[in-house]
Amino acid sequence: VTEKLTNEIYYLCAPSRELAMESPYLEAFEKAGREVIFVFTPIDDFVMANLKKFEGRDIVTAEKSDLDLGETKDSDEEAKESGNVTEKLTNEEAADFCKWFQNTLPDKVMSCKATTRLSSSPAVVTNNESGAMRRMMRMVDTVEAGLDSNPLQKQQVEINPNHPIIAGINAIREKEPTLAKVCAEQIYDNCLVAAGLLDDGRSMLPRLNDILLSVVKGASRDLPISPPAEEVETHTEQIDDIPATPQAEEKETSTTEK
Numbered sequence: 001v002t003e004k005l006t007n008e009i010y011y012l013c014a015p016s017r018e019l020a021m022e023s024p025y026l027e028a029f030e031k032a033g034r035e036v037i038f039v040f041t042p043i044d045d046f047v048m049a050n051l052k053k054f055e056g057r058d059i060v061t062a063e064k065s066d067l068d069l070g071e072t073k074d075s076d077e078e079a080k081e082s083g084n085v086t087e088k089l090t091n092e093e094a095a096d097f098c099k100w101f102q103n104t105l106p107d108k109v110m111s112c113k114a115t116t117r118l119s120s121s122p123a124v125v126t127n128n129e130s131g132a133m134r135r136m137m138r139m140v141d142t143v144e145a146g147l148d149s150n151p152l153q154k155q156q157v158e159i160n161p162n163h164p165i166i167a168g169i170n171a172i173r174e175k176e177p178t179l180a181k182v183c184a185e186q187i188y189d190n191c192l193v194a195a196g197l198l199d200d201g202r203s204m205l206p207r208l209n210d211i212l213l214s215v216v217k218g219a220s221r222d223l224p225i226s227p228p229a230e231e232v233e234t235h236t237e238q239i240d241d242i243p244a245t246p247q248a249e250e251k252e253t254s255t256t257e258k
Contacts, residue, residue: 009054011037012062013045013196024121024194025062031119032069036062063195065126065156067117089114089161089170097170098159104184110154118160125155125191152197157188182210 010029014020020038029036039045051059089097091114098112118124159166165187173180186207192198 006034006057008058008060009037010034010060010062011039011048013039013042013048015040015196023062024118024124027119027121028067028069028117029062034069063124063126063128065158087164087167089167093170094159094161097161097166097173100173101157101159101184104181105188108154108188109157112157112159114161115158117158118163120163121160121194122163122165123157123159123187123191125195125197126158127156128195128197152192152199155188155191155197157191179214182207182214186211 012020012023012025014023017038017040020026020040026036037048039048048059049061053059094114098114102109102112115124161167165183169180169183169187186204189198189204189207193201198204
């Protein structure tokens with residue numbers, strides 16, 4: 001599909017085309033029917049970031065905040081078309097959630113706001129440093145200094161108020177504050193993974209195990225309680241010991257005579 005010429009050329013850096021197609025940063029462009037250039041190496045990312053313009057058009061990363069992509073489908077309209085109508089946050093609830101999210105992760109989140117750019121993802125970080133460039137700089141720092149001299153800065157987070165995960169966390173954040181905080185931390189790390197900014201995924205494992213344990217416990221409580229095998233066997237024996245009714249004895253006698 002040929003799109004109309006616009007003032008911006010958008011690009012997205014990812015390890016492969018498959019991962020780029022699954023990136024939450026692509027969702028807004030798919031809704032708007034806009035094209036995005038995929039690049040796959042840190043050098044490509046570096047060139048695109050420093051080229052700035054091409055034939056008078058600005059070269060912009062797809063991870064930029066406050067995208068202006070023209071008219072897009074409304075989230076409610078998309079949900080109705082797909083038949084996937086779920087609970088969502090009102091504007092006031094979304095503002096309260098963003099405030100809670102930022103206060104819950106004060107050392108990691110610089111700002112938090114609701115966005116309409118997302119469809120199937122709960123959140124993203126925007127205006128962040130390039131993940132590919134960060135990995136390249138870390139390699140240089142490790143070789144030259146032997147230590148991590150490039151700590152990750154606080155991030156700008158944009159949440160999807162129509163996503164069931166966000167609505168679910170909002171529903172439990174007062175009744176289950178510990179679980180809500182664990183989920184918020186996982187949402188944040190998921191955003192870092194999508195942006196290529198998570199330096200070591202192993203740091204998530206204890207938290208993921210806690211979340212899995214909570215899910216399993218919740219599912220176990222919802223399962224119907226089955227009687228022990230001994231009770232079932234005893235009940236069967238009791239049924240066998242019940243004396244036959246006169247009608248049953250008469251029918252059995254009749255069958256024997258035949």
